[in-house]
Amino acid sequence: MQKMVIFLVSTAISLVVVGSIVGFLIVYQKGLPDTERTSKIRREFYASNPNPAMSLTDEQAIIEFNEDFVEYLMYDLGANELHHAPFSFDSPKIEIKVEEQIFSVEVLGGEIFVDDEQINEEDIIIHTTREEAVKMLKDEEHVIESFNEGKSWIEPKASKTKLFSKGYLDIYKKLTGEDAEF
Secondary structure, X not given: OHHHHHHHHHHHHXXXXXXXXXXXXXXXXXXXXXHHHHHHHHHHHHHHOOOOOOOOOHHHHHHXXXXXXXXXXXXXXXXXXXXXXXXXXXXXXXXXXXXXXXXXXXEEOOEEEEEOOOOOOOOEEEEEOHHHHHHHHHOOOHHHHHHHOOOOEEEEOOOHHHHHHHOHHHHHHHHHOOOOOO
């Protein structure tokens, strides 16, 4: 009788544990952006937000450079495809240093949020100048050129594992044209 009770209790505990894991994975999976949804978010963003640099001269865009420029550039780079790491709710965080100005980028559910302040626990820091950022906004091919010529660069802050698990490999390839070597 005692063995039967132990068996039933251990079986019940096992079912609860398995059920909890399955439930977590279902909730976790819904938190990951899927390509179709993030593509829709990007299309909607472009439909309601014209490229802020395109209607300006380079000199005007350099002077007026702000969060809107950073947000547009991040969507261009596909940063909205980033996601939290498996079994974590730690969202992707990027710090952008544009000369002396600092912007923080956080990706939540495929949407990009930008502030003009420093962020804590950033995954990477992107360094560039206003001139380079404006050129990237006006000419998508300039992105790779800027990073390959050392005018812009990436400073990884998180571990390679964390960067990989959040989807930074694709961003790195868009920036440099090469596979990641964090």
